[in-house]
Amino acid sequence: MQKAFLFDLNGTMIDDMEYHIRAWHSILNGLGAHLTYEETKLQCYGKNHELLERTFPGRFTLAEKDAMSVEKEKQYQQAFGPHLKLIDGLDVLMNEAKQANIPMAIGSAAIMFNIDFVLDGLDLRSYISAVVSADDVTISKPHPETFLKCAEKLGVAPADCIVFEDSPKGVEAAAAAGMKAVVITTMHEEHEFAVYNNIIGFIKDYSSLSLSSL
Known part of the structure; x- marks a missing residue:
């Protein structure tokens, strides 16, 4: 044992991973990433800040990453909450x-x-x-x-x-x-x-x- x-x-x-991927797909493409759903799925590991840095190297400050991280989680929770x-x-x-x-x-x-x-x-x-x-x-x-x-x-x-x-x-x-x-x-x-x-x-x-x- x-x-x-x-x-x-x-x-x-x-x-719930589908809901995370959807939220990131919306946010990242809104920022100009031009990622497919499958490409977004491949990036959905590690910290939110790491994902943002992989997608947009050096583009955002720590404070901006913090704000986007929370916004993404709010979108996710609103969508997934009824299915928790x-x-x-x-x-x-x-x-x-x-x-x-x-x-x-x-x-x-x-x-x-x-x-x-x-x-x-x-x-x-x-x-x-x-x-x-x-x-x-x-x-x-x-x-x-x-x-x-x-x-x-x-x-x-x-x-x-x-x-x-x-x-x-x-x-x-x-x-x-x-x-x-x-x-x-x-x-x-x-x-x-x-x-x-x-x-x-x-x-x-x-x-x-x-x-x-x-």
């Missing part, structure tokens, strides 16, 4: 983990404005013992800092953590941290993870998972 579960948030606990729910079966798995005293953390490139939106909207604070957000790391995924800080906060060795992720960049971060990963295929297909050897399983949702299977 692993000693801790580390969850990415968007696309992993809630099936955990991915099927995750509530059962989290209840089982809590009963078994397995600590759980969220390690996400999201800002706390968005993490609070989910934690409070779904009443999850009693399950989550630690949170590492975009504001808590110097370098976001695929760098391992996010997941290593989760393990540190929980007081668990990295090798004793299972990471739940939906993106190749997230699985790469888990591998760099020395952690196994379960991949949920909400936005990416299995073949996109072929280069990673730390994956212990692929799932469409959590209904097929139990503590004994992990």
Whole structure:
């Protein structure tokens, strides 16, 4: 039995990545990026500020990036709010983990404005013992800092953590941290993870998972 579960948030606990991509697609193209939906999807990893810098190198000040980041999250929350729910079966798995005293953390490139939106909207604070957000790391995924800080906060060795992720960049971060990963295929297909050897399983949702299977 692993000693801790580390969850990415968007696309992993809630099936919301389409709403993030739509929001960024609108904002980036409004700024002159001329990106397709698929091109925007490929950029949707890491911190908001990093995404803006990748798309428009050196164009915006930190204050401008802060403002655009919040505006993007407001658009996302307004669109996704009516659909906010955990991915099927995750509530059962989290209840089982809590009963078994397995600590759980969220390690996400999201800002706390968005993490609070989910934690409070779904009443999850009693399950989550630690949170590492975009504001808590110097370098976001695929760098391992996010997941290593989760393990540190929980007081668990990295090798004793299972990471739940939906993106190749997230699985790469888990591998760099020395952690196994379960991949949920909400936005990416299995073949996109072929280069990673730390994956212990692929799932469409959590209904097929139990503590004994992990």
